Amino acid sequence: MNNETIYNVIGIGIGPFNLGLAALSNPIPELKTLFLDQKDGFDWHPGLMIDHVTLQTPFLCDCVSMADPTNPLSLLNYLKVTGRLYKFFIRENFFIPRKEYNRYCQWVIEQLPQCRFSTQVTDIEYVDGLYLVTTIHTKTKEKTVLKTERLVLGTGTQPHIPSFIPKDDSRIIHTSSYLYRKEELLSKGRKIAIIGSGQSAAEVFYDLLQNRDENTELGWYSRPDRFFPMEYSKLTLELTSPDYVEYFYNRNKEARKTILSKQQSQFKGINYDLINDIYDFIYDLNIDNADPMLKIIPNSQLNRVDNSNLETINLEFTQLEQEVPYEQEADYLILGTGYCYHEPAFLKNIQSRIKRDVDGLFDVNRNYSIDHNNREIYILHAEVHTHSYISTDLGMAAYRNSYIINDILGREHYKIERKIAFQDFDVEKYADLPTANI
Ligand SMILES: Cc1cc2nc3c(=O)[nH]c(=O)nc-3n(C[C@H](O)[C@H](O)[C@H](O)COP(=O)(O)OP(=O)(O)OC[C@H]3O[C@@H](n4cnc5c(N)ncnc54)[C@H](O)[C@@H]3O)c2cc1C
Numbered sequence: 398m399n400n401e402t403i404y405n406v407i408g409i410g411i412g413p414f415n416l417g418l419a420a421l422s423n424p425i426p427e428l429k430t431l432f433l434d435q436k437d438g439f440d441w442h443p444g445l446m447i448d449h450v451t452l453q454t455p456f457l458c459d460c461v462s463m464a465d466p467t468n469p470l471s472l473l474n475y476l477k478v479t480g481r482l483y484k485f486f487i488r489e490n491f492f493i494p495r496k497e498y499n500r501y502c503q504w505v506i507e508q509l510p511q512c513r514f515s516t517q518v519t520d521i522e523y524v525d526g527l528y529l530v531t532t533i534h535t536k537t538k539e540k541t542v543l544k545t546e547r548l549v550l551g552t553g554t555q556p557h558i559p560s561f562i563p564k565d566d567s568r569i570i571h572t573s574s575y576l577y578r579k580e581e582l583l584s585k586g587r588k589i590a591i592i593g594s595g596q597s598a599a600e601v602f603y604d605l606l607q608n609r610d611e612n613t614e615l616g617w618y619s620r621p622d623r624f625f626p627m628e629y630s631k632l633t634l635e636l637t638s639p640d641y642v643e644y645f646y647n648r649n650k651e652a653r654k655t656i657l658s659k660q661q662s663q664f665k666g667i668n669y670d671l672i673n674d675i676y677d678f679i680y681d682l683n684i685d686n687a688d689p690m691l692k693i694i695p696n697s698q699l700n701r702v703d704n705s706n707l708e709t710i711n712l713e714f715t716q717l718e719q720e721v722p723y724e725q726e727a728d729y730l731i732l733g734t735g736y737c738y739h740e741p742a743f744l745k746n747i748q749s750r751i752k753r754d755v756d757g758l759f760d761v762n763r764n765y766s767i768d769h770n771n772r773e774i775y776i777l778h779a780e781v782h783t784h785s786y787i788s789t790d791l792g793m794a795a796y797r798n799s800y801i802i803n804d805i806l807g808r809e810h811y812k813i814e815r816k817i818a819f820q821d822f823d824v825e826k827y828a829d830l831p832t833a834n835i
Pocket residue numbers: 409410411412413414415433434435436442445451452453454516517518519551552553554597741743777778789790791792
């Protein structure tokens with residue numbers, strides 16, 4: 398079916414980032430937008446929606462507030478409309494439960510008819526100055542071609558599974574599908590190994606720790622030399638700012654790589670309170686010096702997984718500081734190995750319109766566009782290499798969406814803060830002589 402409407406913007410993927418764009422473009426009559434997602438509805442990381450987990454970013458990271466606190470699609474308005482604002486006030490906690498954030502996003506979608514689900518984008522072509530977006534309805538299989546002037550790619554990241562991990566073994570699970578397998582793990586797993594030093598690995602370890610029976614042994618292995626916390630001190634949080642995006646973007650490629658390699662603990666790592674909760678829980682288990690039935694081993698690189706034995710999986714590690722190889726057995730292996738970006742296959746027929754750097758990565762313009770004309774194809778959440786780790790942060794999503802909307806409109810519809818940090822990242826203004834980018 399061909400649809401003759403010409404959209405100004407089609408957003409592909411309705412995760413939190415494109416949902417924010419849908420919400421912020423909603424009050425702008427001259428923008429005709431459509432947002433598409435292959436899923437049947439919004440459901441935020443359901444495999445990790447563990448009871449009592451919270452967002453890692455303050456509630457103001459909702460779809461609209463940091464761009465326009467008066468927008469009716471704010472989290473505060475959601476709480477007001479649903480009669481929960483006083484409870485939220487009394488709770489006195491900026492970090493809302495992930496379940497509540499998910500419900501809030503679903504409420505936003507209910508008010509945005511331009512968000513269309515069960516619609517998978519399969520191909521895009523560029524014809525006569527327009528992008529022709531081919532979609533398949535995932536249930537009816539009906540094919541539709543939609544026309545748009547611009548695209549915003551918000552297809553998110555996918556679970557990362559290292560290449561040496563055996564495929565198609567149901568005993569090996571990525572944390573993203575943890576809850577689908579939790580019952581089985583708890584009923585059948587006598588030895589469960591968890592790999593990873595990030596928030597997801599820690600959440601899964603803690604959940605199993607609280608719910609396992611006394612015969613189940615847990616092992617938690619991480620490559621870094623310690624289980625380090627995400628850094629929340631305020632001067633470090635200033636790196637999550639418009640000033641810092643500007644500073645980072647203006648470094649050259651090599652300098653950016655070096656900076657990113659030093660920022661692991663700021664954007665990776667584990668929530669500080671969660672580390673302490675885990676410790677305290679183990680402390681209780683150990684009263685009377687009882688065996689807590691677990692192993693926690695940092696500095697451990699997993700090198701090989703041998704799953705040829707149908708009874709147990711054999712894990713081969715190296716303790717990196719001691720340079721000592723060692724082996725462990727497990728009934729189940731849970732991979733907290735993070736997420737990575739995969740370029741969507743539907744870009745195949747518009748590759749010639751996309752700018753690349755020497756490494757073949759998107760050469761992302763300052764305005765988040767990746768096309769040669771600098772104003773047609775925008776990217777969300779795939780520009781860490783040019784715009785820093787902030788690209789993954791819900792708290793900066795409204796900033797990026799404001800930037801994109803202003804760019805499309807050619808005027809500052811949403812006010813964009815330029816300098817919010819007390820510290821200076823860029824010292825060029827202090828230098829005696831003008832200098833080149835370093
Ligand atoms: C468990 C977890 C908790 C997190 N918590 C926080 C937090 O507290 N604070 C924070 O700042 N960040 C957090 N993050 C990081 C980040 O904010 C989230 O990953 C967020 O979901 C990213 O949003 P997104 O819009 O890029 O993509 P996603 O949420 O991954 O959504 C992408 C969407 O694109 C759709 N799609 C893909 N291909 C197609 C196609 N061909 N056609 C149609 N649709 C398609 C998918 O169906 C999907 O719905 C968390 C990440 C995880 C995994």
